[in-house]
Amino acid sequence: MLDGQATGPRSVAHEGPRPSPKGLVAIVGCTSLGASFATRLSAAGRDVCVVTDTESALNRLDHDFQGFTYVIDDLSNAGALESCGLADAGAVFSLMLSDNANILVAHLARRIWKVPVVVARLADADKADLLEDFGIDVICPIELCERELLELSGFDEGGELA
Amino acid sequence: MRVVVAGDDDQAFYLAGSLLESDNEVTCVCRSPRRARVFANAYDAQVMEGDPTRRFVLDDVGLEPDDIFVALLPSDADGFVACLLAHEAYGVKRTICIVENPRNVTLFESLGIWRALSSAYLLAHAIGQASTPEDMTAILQRHDG
Numbered sequence: 001m002l003d004g005q006a007t008g009p010r011s012v013a014h015e016g017p018r019p020s021p022k023g024l025v026a027i028v029g030c031t032s033l034g035a036s037f038a039t040r041l042s043a044a045g046r047d048v049c050v051v052t053d054t055e056s057a058l059n060r061l062d063h064d065f066q067g068f069t070y071v072i073d074d075l076s077n078a079g080a081l082e083s084c085g086l087a088d089a090g091a092v093f094s095l096m097l098s099d100n101a102n103i104l105v106a107h108l109a110r111r112i113w114k115v116p117v118v119v120a121r122l123a124d125a126d127k128a129d130l131l132e133d134f135g136i137d138v139i140c141p142i143e144l145c146e147r148e149l150l151e152l153s154g155f156d157e158g159g160e161l162a
Numbered sequence: 163m164r165v166v167v168a169g170d171d172d173q174a175f176y177l178a179g180s181l182l183e184s185d186n187e188v189t190c191v192c193r194s195p196r197r198a199r200v201f202a203n204a205y206d207a208q209v210m211e212g213d214p215t216r217r218f219v220l221d222d223v224g225l226e227p228d229d230i231f232v233a234l235l236p237s238d239a240d241g242f243v244a245c246l247l248a249h250e251a252y253g254v255k256r257t258i259c260i261v262e263n264p265r266n267v268t269l270f271e272s273l274g275i276w277r278a279l280s281s282a283y284l285l286a287h288a289i290g291q292a293s294t295p296e297d298m299t300a301i302l303q304r305h306d307g
Contacts, residue, residue, distance in 0.1 A: 108269070112269065112273070124216065129250065
């Protein structure tokens with residue numbers, strides 16, 4: 001159940017270090033964040049695949065990107081995602097711009113395919129409980145940026161916006 | 163008990179009308195302000211404007227566990243999240259999701275949606291129950307024809 005309490009900035013938080021996921025890392029959504037993270041993981045030698053519904057979005061990947069790329073019509077289509085290897089992935093990061101698409105992909109990955117590490121991006125932090133209650137981690141870039149902006153601006157020091 | 167219809171397309175309009183005709187209490191949640199006016203002008207029902215996948219909108223609807231929640235939204239992901247929210251945040255047991263992709267019928271039900279329905283899935287099952295072409299036409303026969 002959701003409790004409706006105000007919550008702090010969302011980020012992936014764990015007690016102690018988490019073991020590095022094994023196997024394929026699948027990134028759904030070749031957004032700026034998705035492409036940048038995929039490039040970083042690929043440069044670190046991880047097996048990475050990027051799935052997008054927009055072929056031109058693959059241009060966001062660095063020239064050195066070594067992973068697989070897939071273009072599918074519908075990023076919420078379970079069968080199409082399975083054919084990109086998501087069902088056997090060690091980690092799935094759903095980083096599309098649509099909260100609802102990220103929630104569906106994350107539920108498929110965690111609850112149907114039992115992917116050990118699943119992270120979904122949200123703009124609307126009110127939806128975080130729909131993920132966290134099912135063992136899915138949430139990253140909320142807007143809240144992370146807001147927190148940083150408050151610190152940089154000094155506004156939070158007088159408690160004005162906090 | 164009431165039925166909450168989340169969606170503002172022609173299917174949602176038809177469903178809301180049918181439910182009202184059979185004397186059910188109905189609340190409609192329309193994303194588009196223009197469609198919300200169409201619903202409000204046509205029906206003597208509570209019509210709310212807003213995105214039924216957002217928590218503050220469903221807060222205003224005041225969902226109760228005994229309500230029936232039907233999502234008829236343009237993307238299957240939106241329908242899934244609306245039903246998931248109704249179930250997780252308000253304890254609604256009977257969540258119904260109308261889906262485009264027939265494969266989502268079994269997937270969504272295994273993810274906790276009470277019933278997922280797809281027209282292609284229903285048709286395939288109706289035809290699948292027929293062992294002969296005569297059976298098939300009998301199943302699809304209109305009662306008035």
